Amino acid sequence: METLKLEILTPNGLIFDGQAQSVTLPGEEGEFGVLPHHASITTLLSAGVIDFETENGTTESIVVNWGVVQVDETKVVVLVDGAVAIRGENESDVAKALEDAKKLIHDVSDSNVAIAAVSAKIESAAFRLV
């Protein structure tokens, strides 16, 4: 299976750096997916969830509040302002991450519809874990 290199960076450090099979990003103009050999593109991200399938097939979700993504054929570099990874060893960890993620989204968006849409996505991502 071919993979692409995915880097997710925040001002406070690297959130993810590794190989991924596919990435789904919350673009400013709607969600879009990236597979290896994608055409080069640079665009903005809005508040939402980045889903990606790692090398060994597991899906991970990272919630971001603002970002810019640079895609070329072999790699995806995502620069974001704030990010929370939805992952954890047990249910309480996941629940905490969920809280943080929701807070992050609430801080940037004042439209209830947007918050609700993103929240639903976060919930479903968390649901996969537990």
Next chain:
Amino acid sequence: MANLKDIQRKIKSVSNTQKTTRAMKLVSTAKLRRAEELAKRSRLFAQKTNELITELSGRINCHKIGGISSRSFEIIEEPKMVDIVFVTADKGLCGGFNLQTIKAVKALLREHKEKKIKVRLRGIGKKGVEFFTYNEVELMDAVKDLSSAPDVARSAEFIQSSIRDFNDGIIDGLHIVYNGYKNVITQELHVNKILPVDVDDFDCEENVQSSMVEIEAEDEEKVLDSLITKYVEYNMYYALIDSVAAEHSARMQAMDAATNNAKEMVKTLNVQFNKARQEAITTELIEIISGVESMK
């Protein structure tokens, strides 16, 4: 005899100073570790952001892409007024750390004066601000408590007016001068040309072959504008945290040197003290002996 007492007093005072400097060194070491960690984690992000912006700007200039009204990517031939933002520490006792930045700013001011470019000086950090105020150099802005406690929101707010003025055409350039962290024993002075984006290092030939960058066309302006704003804000914040790390490393070094000097001084004073004591004993003995001699 008074001499002996004097020396003793001096030894005491020097060793007290030594205690203080040693404590200050330990404090700086602890603070440095934290600041260094923060700067290190942000470094990658700063690099990537700058790479992205330089690449975008380089491509726009190389391919002469028209229709972009953002001034950030233009090469401004004859700037009339520029902003210079400098970052120094709030506290002294850190060797030449602040002075280095001040010197660089002075050189930059001179350079701009020769080219007849007006400069608006904006300062962060008490030491630098005090220096320029004392020397009657006009500061447009002076923030005195940001450099010891960098804060994303406050630094963004500070730099916002420069970005706005640049976009409105009031200023034609933005420089950030600060003394950054290189490693524990060295600091590195940065004079960064932030706006318009510096494309001097961008090689058109080399990059013409590589894959295209495509920006979602609908809102090109919006993408570029918000990117530039983030880029400038982030550069400002990074300058602040890098400067804090450098400040602590400089202070650690300065205090280490001071402790060593104090140690040296105590040593020489001890030798002096012993000599003086020996002298006193000898004189006393001579007095006694000559007294006895004269009695015979």
